[in-house]
Amino acid sequence: MNYLTNTMDIGNKDKLRAIILAGGKGDKIFPYNSKWQKSCLTIGNVPNIIRIIDQLEKAGIEDTVVLVDYLDTQVTYNLRDYKKVKIVKTSPNTIRNDIYNGIGDKDAIIYYGDVYVSDEDINNLLLTFINQGSCILLEKKNNNFRYSDYICANEKDGIIRSIYGHPREHYVNSRIGGVFAIENSLSEYIRYCPETFLNVPVGGMPPTEFFLEQCIMNAIEDHKEISAVYVNRPIVDMDFPWDILFANEKYCIEEVGKLEENKIGINVHISDKAKINGKLYIGDNSIIGDNVLIKGNCFIGDNTIIENGVIIEENCVIGHDSIINDYCKILSNTVIGNHNKIGFTAEISGVTFDRVSMVHHSQIFGVVGRGTDIAAGCQVAIMRFDDLENPNRVGNKVYNNRFSNAAFLGDNTRTGIGNIFYPGVKIGSNCALAPGAVIQKDVQNNKIVFVNQDLIIKDWDSDRYGW
Known part of the structure; x- marks a missing residue:
């Protein structure tokens, strides 16, 4: 036009x-x-x-x-x-x-x-x-x-x-x-x-x-x-990194939100057991399987499988060649990249770039870089206990807005089981985080983060309970 x-x-x-x-x-x-x-x-x-x-x-x-x-x-x-x-x-x-x-x-x-x-x-x-x-x-x-x-x-x-x-x-x-x-x-x-x-x-x-x-x-x-x-x-x-969230939210509201009719590609299967409350734009060869709930409009790419209890809220984008399954939840105005694997009760709000893996009870609010792995049980603190706007320092200046308290993970980084990210932290590209690490401040590119743990070991036997 x-x-x-x-x-x-x-x-x-x-x-x-x-x-x-x-x-x-x-x-x-x-x-x-x-x-x-x-x-x-x-x-x-x-x-x-x-x-x-x-x-x-x-x-x-x-x-x-x-x-x-x-x-x-x-x-x-x-x-x-x-x-x-x-x-x-x-x-x-x-x-x-x-x-x-x-x-x-x-x-x-x-x-x-x-x-x-x-x-x-x-x-x-x-x-x-x-x-x-x-x-x-x-x-x-x-x-x-x-x-x-x-x-x-x-x-x-x-x-x-x-x-x-x-x-x-x-x-x-x-x-x-x-x-x-x-x-x-x-x-x-x-x-x-x-x-x-x-x-x-x-x-x-x-x-x-x-x-x-x-x-x-x-x-x-x-x-x-x-x-x-x-x-x-x-x-x-x-x-700034939070501007990626603003831009993608704007796209979801203005482009996905205005979809007024379904546009379905060739060889698409939508299960009779799926519940869809909005309009869909679906590419070729994609599948929406049993017990999927889509609460609003959604763009879905080619060759993507969404199945088994997935919940997708309003105005979301799911890329091509992705697998979204097993009771995971995609929150409103979220963009999932291409070649993603989101599954097994994971919860995501924000943006993932291409080739992200995220499963096993992880809950992320923010931007996840290309080729980054979100391990089991990873949490962004704001998802559960800190929903205020938090100041975020860049250089010598402090910024504060409703996305500055997200977590920002760079490309090709591996998280560890049970990592907790404080609001606003930024993790560089090519990093590795040890299991159980609580990330309270920014981590620069090409770093590995270990946990220094002190173990206290004492006697413990059946006499403790009166045998």
């Missing part, structure tokens, strides 16, 4: 090029930064970079350049079937010129590869661009973020008056959404932008690096008019 069929003529469309920035390292998203390019993190089991390109193509934009740097081969692998997409290797020292050269003689949609924006809001941005010229997506303040953590804007009467970096609340009324529609005449502001962010509070300490937002601020100071386009649905900027 081309959302702009009735509003964008061929000439305008042919002048428009998309530039997707997919090179950032993303240290703040630990433990997923060592093995993931942020633009390739999955939302609803689809890498975000693919979701963005498909979204732009639906809107009629097929001229796309992707700038890559950190873990660039992960991006090129994901885009191997997108032959029309041009991939350009960049670096922190060359990104300014690479964006400028990528725009060339065209107008541009510049899109950060780690943001999740709805189709509706991208459509509104493009319509505004056609009718009013250069514009930026903005988001009004809500409980999911604080202005001091982002680059923000002061908007009045639909026009952006100024842009600030990590400001105090009274300077701004919105945050920058990570998608920019730029007329070609503004590209010179990218070419000559200073190598830092200038408009910050007194005492603010911006890093020495290129900021596209500073280019826009320079244009505003030269009296160029930049329109504001407010989103109708929250934007997720995947900077």
Whole structure:
């Protein structure tokens, strides 16, 4: 579907090029930064970079350049079937010129590869661009973020008056959404932008690096008019590990939740003993077996088996080639990856990436990395005794939201029987945890955690009970 069929003529469309920035390292998203390019993190089991390109193509934009740097081969692998997409290797020292050269003689949609924006809001941005010229997506303040953590804007009467970096609340009324529609005449502001962010509070300490937002601020100071386009649905900027949960929850609510009719693939079997209270989107060769309860809408991939007393709550996604069985429970707005094995009374809320195994009474709330094994009896503390929002430290700053108290387990890590994870802990990739370990603080990549146990042994015999 081309959302702009009735509003964008061929000439305008042919002048428009998309530039997707997919090179950032993303240290703040630990433990997923060592093995993931942020633009390739999955939302609803689809890498975000693919979701963005498909979204732009639906809107009629097929001229796309992707700038890559950190873990660039992960991006090129994901885009191997997108032959029309041009991939350009960049670096922190060359990104300014690479964006400028990528725009060339065209107008541009510049899109950060780690943001999740709805189709509706991208459509509104493009319509505004056609009718009013250069514009930026903005988001009004809500409980999911604080202005001091982002680059923000002061908007009045639909026009952006100024842009600030990590400001105090009274300077701004919105945050920058990570998608920019730029007329070609503004590209010179990218070419000559200073190598830092200038408009910050007194005492603010911006890093020495290129900021596209500073280019826009320079244009505003030269009296160029930049329109504001407010989103109708929250934007997720995947900077922190809990943002993966926000993005996938948004997908489950907005995409899975709006399914209005069943879409069943070929060779699908649904047992007469299963109870389904929502609509299903099921891929080919999948099975829903006896005594399965699906409480709401659900997306299910190809070659997946769901059987024997499984409970799946509202608006969930189950990947392809997975086995979900034996009285396990999938909570609302949860995304289960491909090639997963979830079974035997396990309970999961959040996101699992591909090839996760989780069985035997384990209860997990959070994000489970690719190829990670959740052993029997593992618990995230919030599931049972601590349901408050807990502060989570990243670097020298503390963050607090309803997902910051989840557990975040990196890729290819093995947990031990009976591990307990305190709210908010982060376990790196390639780690191993000993049985019985209580994880109270973050564990960095490539670590093994042992339990130092003291045993007290005393006499104990039948005389104790009077024989």
